[in-house]
Amino acid sequence: MAANRKIELNIKVNNKDYKLFIASNKRLLDVLRDDLGLTGVKEGCAIGECGACTVIMNGKNVCSCMILAGQAEGAEIITIEGLEGPKGELHPLQEAFMETGAVQCGFCTPGMILSSLVLLKNNPSPTEEEIKEAISGNFCRCTGYKQIIEAVQLAAERMRGGGM
Amino acid sequence: MQNFNFIRPDNLEEACDLLVRYKDRAKLITGGTDLIIALREEKLPNCLEIIIDISNLKELNYIKEEGKYIRIGSGVRHAEIANNKLIKKYAPVLSMASSVVGSPQIRNKGTIAGNIITASPAADTIPALIVLDSILVIRKGKEKRKMFLKDVFEGPNKVNLKSDEIVCEIYFEKLPLGAKSNFIKLARRNAVDKSRMNIAVVAQQNKNKEITNIRISVGSLTPIPERFKDAEDLLLGKLPTQDLIQKAGKKIAEEMINKSGYRWSTEYKEPVVKSLIDRVLNGIVEVE
Ligand code: FES
Ligand code: FES
Numbered sequence: 529m530a531a532n533r534k535i536e537l538n539i540k541v542n543n544k545d546y547k548l549f550i551a552s553n554k555r556l557l558d559v560l561r562d563d564l565g566l567t568g569v570k571e572g573c574a575i576g577e578c579g580a581c582t583v584i585m586n587g588k589n590v591c592s593c594m595i596l597a598g599q600a601e602g603a604e605i606i607t608i609e610g611l612e613g614p615k616g617e618l619h620p621l622q623e624a625f626m627e628t629g630a631v632q633c634g635f636c637t638p639g640m641i642l643s644s645l646v647l648l649k650n651n652p653s654p655t656e657e658e659i660k661e662a663i664s665g666n667f668c669r670c671t672g673y674k675q676i677i678e679a680v681q682l683a684a685e686r687m688r689g690g691g692m
Numbered sequence: 693m694q695n696f697n698f699i700r701p702d703n704l705e706e707a708c709d710l711l712v713r714y715k716d717r718a719k720l721i722t723g724g725t726d727l728i729i730a731l732r733e734e735k736l737p738n739c740l741e742i743i744i745d746i747s748n749l750k751e752l753n754y755i756k757e758e759g760k761y762i763r764i765g766s767g768v769r770h771a772e773i774a775n776n777k778l779i780k781k782y783a784p785v786l787s788m789a790s791s792v793v794g795s796p797q798i799r800n801k802g803t804i805a806g807n808i809i810t811a812s813p814a815a816d817t818i819p820a821l822i823v824l825d826s827i828l829v830i831r832k833g834k835e836k837r838k839m840f841l842k843d844v845f846e847g848p849n850k851v852n853l854k855s856d857e858i859v860c861e862i863y864f865e866k867l868p869l870g871a872k873s874n875f876i877k878l879a880r881r882n883a884v885d886k887s888r889m890n891i892a893v894v895a896q897q898n899k900n901k902e903i904t905n906i907r908i909s910v911g912s913l914t915p916i917p918e919r920f921k922d923a924e925d926l927l928l929g930k931l932p933t934q935d936l937i938q939k940a941g942k943k944i945a946e947e948m949i950n951k952s953g954y955r956w957s958t959e960y961k962e963p964v965v966k967s968l969i970d971r972v973l974n975g976i977v978e979v980e
Contacts, residue, residue: 533697552698552743555728574732576725576798588771588800594725595801598698599745643796665795 539600541566542610556600557581557592560607568608568638572667579666582639583607589646591665608638611645621645624683625676632670640666644680652688654680694731700745704831704860707746711856712833717741720858722767723802725794726810747803752860755779763863766805770817771796773804782866785873785892789820792877805859808841809851818917819892819909820875821862829861836860845916871896871905872976876968888912889964893972901978903927910944910965914951920944923969933980937973941966 537548541564550559560566560583569592572580576594583592584606611619621641624630631637640663647654647662654662659680660673668676696719701707711718717739721727724747730736731743746752752767755776762782764773773779774791793799793807793816807815808828818841826841830853841862846852853859867873877890889912896905906927908920923943930936945962952958 535698553693553695553731555693575729576794579795579797582797589797590801591797594723594728594798596698596721596724596728596743596745598700598743599721599724599747601700646796662796665797 535598537597537601539602540604542606550597552596552598554597555593556583556585556595556597556605559597559600560592560605566607566609570635570638572635577665577667578636579639579643579663580636582642582666584642584646587646587649589643589665606642606645608641611641619645620686621648621679621683624679624686628675628679628682630671630675630679636666636668636670640668640676644683647680648684648687653684656681694734694736694740696731696740697742698745699742700748704746704749704751704858705834707744707749708831708833708858710742710744711858714742714744715855718855719743721745722747723769723798723806725798725802725806746858757782757866760865761863762866763861764804765861766859767803770794770799770802770804770807773817774799783820783824783864783873784867785823785875785894786817786820788873788875789817789877789890789892792816792875804862808844808862809853809859810849815911816877816890819890819911821864822909822917822919823873823892823894823907824864824867825907826862826864828859829863830857831860832857842916842918847915867894868896868905874972874975876972876975878964878968889961889968891965891968891972893976895973895977897932897978900931901980902929902931903977904929908940908944908969910948910968913944913948913961913965920947922947931980932973932977937970937977937979938966940973941969944969 533552534549535552537550539546548563557571560569569583570580572578574593576591581591581593582589585603621644643663643666659677721743749767752765754765755768755778756763757778762778770790770793774787779787807817821841828839828841830837844851871894873894875892878888891910894907898904906924908923923940926940926943945965
């Protein structure tokens with residue numbers, strides 16, 4: 529069996545540039561959690577189904593468990609940690625999730641918020657159906673989704689109002 | 693996780709050369725879903741040395757119109773195909789199928805060629821590409837060959853491609869003006885679940901409402917994706933009635949049993965396929 533070689537990886541994560549030397553068989557998920565300590569990226573199923581590991585890569589939501597680290601060379605990644613404002617304030621989506629009770633155990637929340645963020649960037653006034661579709665790759669075992677949909681609607685309203 | 697070296701070639705030529713040099717000791721990665729699962733489960737042969745990442749090659753990332761053909765680079769993602777204007781106009785059936793693959797996250801990463809190469813009988817885009825009579829352009833080193841998509845499948849999860857070959861392009865003729873197409877997916881859970889059954893249809897009628905062009909493919913029914921010629925022949929040249937559509941559904945169920953044998957799932961699939969055919973045809977055909 530071939531030995532793992534180390535590869536160089538240049539990525540921008542949450543607006544910060546990194547040059548890393550990592551084992552070539554790491555996934556993007558491993559690099560974010562283990563090398564950069566961004567534990568808001570969760571590992572659930574590890575087979576691309578639950579969406580807990582969702583990050584935004586070059587503007588699109590993807591499952592970081594389904595990307596080899598080397599494939600992220602040159603990419604711009606946003607994780608939940610990157611949503612914090614300059615003075616540590618929460619993003620309107622985070623506020624809304626808390627207010628509507630959309631966070632219960634919280635395991636799905638980072639991925640859920642990032643998928644919602646991609647939706648709202650492309651579509652500031654989504655219908656309920658569009659919200660459902662946008663988060664269809666993020667599973668929540670606690671809330672039954674209703675509160676999550678409400679949260680996205682509330683955040684959308686506030687963000688349209690120039691909140692952010 | 694298995695060990696390997698990771699190489700990201702700058703262009704297609706380099707990728708082809710690497711594959712020719714390493715053959716079985718190399719694997720290509722694009723969308724990666726199935727490959728990464730296999731790597732984690734350590735299911736790839738021990739001789740694996742390198743993973744060649746072609747997910748960023750511009751040469752494989754295009755959708756273009758050329759005369760009567762639409763050409764799609766093998767690295768194009770499902771999400772792009774689903775939203776592409778040319779595809780919506782000339783092959784809406786493919787746009788519909790691409791828009792229901794996996795989840796939004798999977799569609800942002802997964803490629804059209806990936807869906808073909810893994811040859812899962814349940815892959816959503818395959819029946820759509822089959823009714824478009826798609827052709828693959830395959831490259832090995834500097835040589836190119838072409839092959840009908842339907843001929844690439846050898847069995848469930850098996851394609852007849854050599855380890856040093858790369859699928860570069862998928863192309864097909866634009867659907868004729870006036871042709872209608874439809875795609876329905878039946879899954880237990882909409883997102884992610886490997887599609888249980890899906891059906892793609894192209895149909896065209898003349899002024900007298902007779903069917904002049906009909907192509908039907910159903911995923912997950914037979915070991916190898918294909919068009920259902922017996923049912924097509926039954927409909928071709930006829931004035932469609934509800935009765936005829938039901939007969940076509942029956943034909944397809946028969947073909948399924950002939951090809952796959954009677955299995956535990958047949959009892960479920962038989963009535964489902966009949967009602968799906970009914971829905972998908974009634975969606976686009978003007979019935980007497
Ligand atoms: S951990 Fe990546 S999708 Fe479940
Ligand atoms: S809050 Fe527990 S999984 Fe969603």
